Amino acid sequence: MRFYDCSTAPSPRRVRIFIAEKGLDIPVVQVDLRNDEHLSEEFRKLNPWCTVPVLELDDGAAISEAVAVCRYLEDAHPEPPLMGVDARDRAVVAMWEHRFEIDGFLAVTEAFRNAARGLAGRALTGPDHVEQIPELVQRGRRRVERFFAALDAQLAHQPFVAGERYTIADITAQVAVDFAGWIKMSLPAECRHATDWYGRVSQRPSAAA
Ligand SMILES: N[C@@H](CCC(=O)N[C@@H](CS)C(=O)NCC(=O)O)C(=O)O
DSSP, rough: EEEETTTTTTHHHHHHHHHHHOOOOOOOOETTTTTTTSSSHHHHHOOTTSSOEEHHHHHHHEEESHHHHHHHHHHHSSSOOSSSSSSSHHHHHHHHHHHHHHIHHHHHHHHHHHTTTTTTTTTSSSSSSOOOOOOOHHHHHHHHHHHHHHHHHHHSSBBTTBBBSSSHHHHHHHHHHHHHGTTTTTOOOHHHHHHHHHHHHHSSSGGOO
């Protein structure tokens, strides 16, 4: 098994944190996104979507998409559970993870990729040339503000995003908050509950991943 990573990129970091929480040791291959290694013919054979993370299994199957990689690792290594413990809990975790991927992680992505000079013509990941749309920067930033408020509201009544335990929903939200730093946005002071939660999750050893 091999984990295709890029140590500076937020999407594979979601999986790195998951792997650290599970205490797994998986050989890592660094993919040089800065020099377009992910667009090379060789990498395209592994993942035609041209993104990291990718988990290559021993039978040669390549699993991309951060949550799909985590799904595989959760099923292969159930302890500690990070994606829910029973049918109800799994659904609640999946719901919050998905919400904060779209409303948080992808909101930052929208603002960042439509603004960054180095990503001109690369507004979307994948093999195609896609122009930036400057108007989406403001919309992305507005979405991030809404994400911060929703995260704060969710943490007002429970210690973690999906309830009493730390889960993949926390990982996605945590990485989205850190990723927001790339567009110079951070949790506002009035988001007391989210700020307290962020301090706690950032102290976990896995946060260094
Ligand atoms: N939906 C994908 C997104 C992966 C993604 O966007 N990865 C970024 C790194 S954070 C990437 O590979 N970017 C390549 C590029 O910028 O073309 C997932 O969850 O794995």
